[in-house]
Amino acid sequence: MDASKVVTLAPKIRVRSLGKIFEGPRPVVALEDINLDVQDNEFVTLVGASGCGKSTLLRIIGGLEYHTSGEVIAGGRAISGPGSDRAMVFQHYSLYPWLNVIDNIRFSRRLRVNREDLTSADVERASGRADALLNLMGLPSMADAFPSQLSGGMQQRVAIARALMPRPEILLMDEPFGALDAQTREVMHDLILHVFRLEKSTIVFVTHDVEEAIYLGQRVVLLAPRPGRIDTVYKVPFGAGRRQELKHTREFLDMKKEILERIRETSGMKTDTDLLERMSRAAGQGEE
Amino acid sequence: MARNGNSARPGLWSIRGPMSQRRYWIFAAIGLLVPIAAWWLIATSGFVEKVFMPAPGSVWSRTMLWLQEDNLLADMGISIYRVTMGWALSAVIALPLGLLIGTFRPVQALLEPLTDFIRYMPAVAFIPLVMLWIGIDEGSKIAIIFIGTFFQMVLMVAEDVRRVPSAQIEAAQTMGATRGEIIKLVLLPSAKPALLDTMRVTMGWAWTYLVVAELVAANSGLGYAILKAQRFLQTDKIFAGIILIGLIGLVIDQLFRLAHRKAFPWMHLKS
Ligand SMILES: Nc1ncnc2c1ncn2[C@@H]1O[C@H](COP(=O)(O)OP(=O)(O)OP(=O)(O)O)[C@@H](O)[C@H]1O
Ligand SMILES: [Mg+2]
Numbered sequence: 001m002d003a004s005k006v007v008t009l010a011p012k013i014r015v016r017s018l019g020k021i022f023e024g025p026r027p028v029v030a031l032e033d034i035n036l037d038v039q040d041n042e043f044v045t046l047v048g049a050s051g052c053g054k055s056t057l058l059r060i061i062g063g064l065e066y067h068t069s070g071e072v073i074a075g076g077r078a079i080s081g082p083g084s085d086r087a088m089v090f091q092h093y094s095l096y097p098w099l100n101v102i103d104n105i106r107f108s109r110r111l112r113v114n115r116e117d118l119t120s121a122d123v124e125r126a127s128g129r130a131d132a133l134l135n136l137m138g139l140p141s142m143a144d145a146f147p148s149q150l151s152g153g154m155q156q157r158v159a160i161a162r163a164l165m166p167r168p169e170i171l172l173m174d175e176p177f178g179a180l181d182a183q184t185r186e187v188m189h190d191l192i193l194h195v196f197r198l199e200k201s202t203i204v205f206v207t208h209d210v211e212e213a214i215y216l217g218q219r220v221v222l223l224a225p226r227p228g229r230i231d232t233v234y235k236v237p238f239g240a241g242r243r244q245e246l247k248h249t250r251e252f253l254d255m256k257k258e259i260l261e262r263i264r265e266t267s268g269m270k271t272d273t274d275l276l277e278r279m280s281r282a283a284g285q286g287e288e
Numbered sequence: 289m290a291r292n293g294n295s296a297r298p299g300l301w302s303i304r305g306p307m308s309q310r311r312y313w314i315f316a317a318i319g320l321l322v323p324i325a326a327w328w329l330i331a332t333s334g335f336v337e338k339v340f341m342p343a344p345g346s347v348w349s350r351t352m353l354w355l356q357e358d359n360l361l362a363d364m365g366i367s368i369y370r371v372t373m374g375w376a377l378s379a380v381i382a383l384p385l386g387l388l389i390g391t392f393r394p395v396q397a398l399l400e401p402l403t404d405f406i407r408y409m410p411a412v413a414f415i416p417l418v419m420l421w422i423g424i425d426e427g428s429k430i431a432i433i434f435i436g437t438f439f440q441m442v443l444m445v446a447e448d449v450r451r452v453p454s455a456q457i458e459a460a461q462t463m464g465a466t467r468g469e470i471i472k473l474v475l476l477p478s479a480k481p482a483l484l485d486t487m488r489v490t491m492g493w494a495w496t497y498l499v500v501a502e503l504v505a506a507n508s509g510l511g512y513a514i515l516k517a518q519r520f521l522q523t524d525k526i527f528a529g530i531i532l533i534g535l536i537g538l539v540i541d542q543l544f545r546l547a548h549r550k551a552f553p554w555m556h557l558k559s
Contacts, residue, residue: 096478
């Protein structure tokens with residue numbers, strides 16, 4: 001870490017009165033007046049009811065979507081489009097099926113080779129990093145395999161390694177484990193925490209799994225829908241070095257309950273559950 | 289082959305069920321031999337007049353005669369040349385154009401409605417115009433095949449490119465790829481297998497325009513031979529010509545499939 005970074009306390013990501021309206025015959029206000037600072041080397045998770053704008057906010061920070069008001073500053077610069085300082089991990093289908101695992105991981109290297117005059121030592125170091133990432137992800141024997149030969153969990157590990165390859169300052173993840181089973185998820189959680197400690201990056205992580213949000217995040221940001229806005233920011237009281245047992249502690253469970261309840265309140269799904277109850281009661285009566 | 293008591297292998301008729309290589313070929317052979325046998329039966333039974341349906345034997349001998357005395361190989365050669373040229377010319381223009389249509393919205397808006405409009409026009413109807421503009425030499429035959437193939441091909445290429453998952457493109461963008469790099473390193477390699485399939489399918493269409501193309505003042509070629517046989521009511525030669533076109537198509541199709549397996553081994557992995 002260089003000196004300037006230590007002195008300046010400016011946040012790594014600064015979102016100021018951000019708004020996003022999807023134009024169209026029926027315009028959608030996806031986000032309204034979002035204010036959020038993410039510090040350097042902080043792990044922030046975003047939760048909220050479906051359709052509340054989590055992905056939209058993440059994609060705006062990643063530069064994949066444009067905002068219609070306010071501003072986003074990442075690493076001191078107002079963002080305009082995507083860049084290699086903000087890597088993104090998607091839920092699905094982002095690996096390149098025609099490249100094997102190690103070439104997928106090295107993909108960002110191929111981009112830069114075209115532009116920079118690299119010495120062979122640089123290339124050497126890069127391939128060392130690709131191998132190191134492969135090991136970190138627990139896939140050392142899979143270098144030559146193609147994505148179609150990997151399980152979903154392995155594919156996501158490769159996607160994460162590929163995103164980490166260019167040493168991004170910011171890692172943006174949109175439900176990266178959403179399609180994985182519970183056991184694989186737990187393994188991935190500890191892996192991503194390990195990566196976070198090792199790489200010292202800043203992570204913004206979208207999920208609909210509250211347990212995941214608390215276990216991984218230092219802060220959990222809850223968005224409310226229609227229009228998408230920040231409802232509550234929860235500070236997670238657990239330090240580094242979290243372990244799976246944590247999920248069974250009183251404190252953890254209480255927090256999970258509180259957040260879940262709040263999501264339910266903000267989502268306005270109350271009437272639906274009432275309806276369901278009435279329906280099942282009616283069905284029960286019909287049987288008798 | 290035998291069914292073990294404890295094997296849970298899905299049956300032959302389960303939806304999208306597995307099939308062994310051997311069984312596949314058995315079924316393929318049945319599919320080819322049954323129509324030939326039916327043809328032979330009908331033709332030799334005497335129910336149908338010979339002019340309407342010649343027997344396989346006479347088609348065969350007519351083919352041999354054509355080969356020995358009427359320069360069958362030259363006819364095949366010139367037809368293959370015309371179709372391949374018309375198709376290749378299409379591909380050379382359709383690939384870059386389709387890539388642009390599938391990548392940039394302004395190009396799509398500019399060209400796609402126009403292409404949709406033209407592709408409904410029957411290629412045969414262009415014959416007089418082609419003769420007027422290009423004349424009656426080789427170029428005109430190639431032009432007809434081009435007209436029949438090109439407009440469909442462009443739209444299919446554009447669709448192949450559009451079908452590249454956006455996550456693949458966006459992942460490259462967040463790794464700092466430029467527009468050119470995304471086209472070269474993501475869109476093209478990702479769409480390539482689909483593009484080769486499109487080339488294979490459109491090659492088949494190009495062949496269906498052969499007879500039409502050889503309506504234009506030709507004096508050689510399989511299509512021309514079929515047209516001439518029609519004039520003399522040589523049904524066996526018509527059969528021979530049609531079957532030969534089908535066989536050539538079958539060979540070309542298999543070559544494309546082989547190329548697909550060789551070029552994209554990662555697509556044919558058993559996971
Ligand atoms: N391209 C788009 N065009 C129009 N509306 C969109 C578009 N993308 C998202 N929206 C709308 O914006 C709102 C926020 O969507 P977003 O995908 O960000 O929600 P989310 O919180 O990620 O939901 P989920 O949990 O289901 O992934 C939704 O109402 C959605 O319908
Ligand atoms: Mg989402």
